[in-house]
Amino acid sequence: MAGIYVHFPFCAAKCIYCDFYSRVRRDWKPYVEALLKELSERSGTFLEKLQGVPPSTLYYGGGTPSLLPSYLLERIAEAVTDTFGGTPPGEFTVEVNPDDITPAKAAELHSMGVNRVSMGVQSFSDEHLKWMRRRHTAAGATAAFDTLRKAGFGNLSLDLIFGFTGLDDGRWAESIDKALGLQPEHISCYQMTGRWANPDEERCRRQYMLLRERLEAAGIRQYEVSNYARPGFESRHNSSYWVREAYLGLGAGAHSFDGDRTRSWNSPDIDAYVGNRPCGEERLSDREVLEEKLMLSLRTVRGLDLAALSGSERGSLKKTTLEELSRAGKLLVDSDSIRIPGEELFVSDWIISRLFPEYTA
Ligand code: SF4
Structure with a gap:
């Protein structure tokens, strides 16, 4: 199902x-006026490509969408709903920063139809938050999370970062546990x-494994290299990118x-966007389409459904390369699919690069 992404670069x-x-x-x-103009100018062509089926997800990303006054965020949501036939999108996500979340803001987001909130926390160590130049503290993030829950949100996501210089395994485990406590x-x-x-790849791998293990033990399962969810709470919007939906x-x-x-x-420039909206376009070659299919699907735990490849695309995957990666434990290959085991998704870029036709020629 198709989606709408709205970028707020503030x-x-x-x-x-x-x-x-x-x-x-x-x-x-x-900027919001320019967004509404772009929606009105481009929605017709987009809907034609969807053969009249309205998009099912709306995602406000940034930047920091939560910085904007709620009435402006709501104007865009209403325009999207009106433009695509009056049915609100099934999944409506807004990225927020903890310091923007007050009881009033949470209630406004909820009442405008937002049903999923993704909060950028990054760490539960005040020392690391300060170093990152985040505006919130660990206690502030916890309070914002509670405020969102009290406002009625039943689908909340947290963002964390690992593998930076100065992060040791002990403090990483603490951050994970504090996130899980919420x-x-x-x-x-x-x-x-x-x-x-952090250039120490072994340490980064340890932190990646620690995360997977603790989250899985808490019932939050990995479904993509960087994403974990309780069953049924996988992001529908982001998942559509990995299967190349419009x-x-x-x-x-x-x-x-x-x-x-x-x-x-x-083009990434606020003034140019508000002015004459310079843009670019490219048409992918057969080879680029295949590379995308591999790069996007193999980031996911589900992997690549071989039925999604044409006969010639399947033919370009060399059997000996698949066997070699499979023997090394980097790939799980069966008659219907190819996937990278969860613990090896840490090096998914390297594994995927081995599958590109230039490596298999
Ligand atoms: S990480 Fe910080 S600077 Fe970057 S978009 Fe988020 S809030 Fe803005």
Whole structure:
């Protein structure tokens, strides 16, 4: 089922590790007007591609969507619902930062139809939060979580980060346990990349394994390299990316996909977006389509359904490479599917790169 992604590239401050397109500014009214214009201009073509079936998910990401006043967030949600036939999307997620969550904000989000909240916590160590230049404390994140629960949200996700310099296994275990103490339905956990990534790969792997084990023991199962959920609470919106379903991305820097082989994007610049919305588009080659199918599906625990490949795509996967990876315990291969065992998803990029046709020629 198709989805709508809306990007809000505004933040109250920039976190030390963040590469996402976002700016510390608050001139969101013209931005919201530009979003509504883009929705109105692009929705018709998008709906044609969906053959009239309305999108089933709406996702507000950032940046920090929760920084915006609720009436502006609601205007966009209403416009999306009106545009696509009057039925609100089945899953409506908003990313929030803990310091934006007051009882009033939580109630407003709930009453506008948000039914899933993803909260960026990153760590439950105040020392690490300060170093990351996050605006909240561990106690603030706990209080925000409780506020969201009291407002009636039954589907809450927390974001955590591991594998950064300065994170030892003991404090990582504490952060995991504090996250689990809140009993969230979903946890997303990303390994630090770039300048602050810990170069000690063994330590990073240990932290990855610790996370998997503790979450699984608590009934929160891994379903993608960075995502874990109680059964039935997997993110429908994000899951649709991994099976290459269509989505319409609105906002500066947002990407869209037609569900076949056309990808497009808006340039990541707020002023340009509000002005004349420069954008780009590319049509994927056969080879790029195959690479995407491998890269996206093999990130998931479910893996690649071989029925999703054409005959020639299946033929380009060399049997000896599959056997070699399978013997090494990196791949589970049967007649219907190929998947990477959960403990090896930590090195999924390397495993997937071995399957690309240039390695199998
Ligand atoms: S709040 Fe989120 S988007 Fe903004 S700088 Fe921090 S990590 Fe990046």
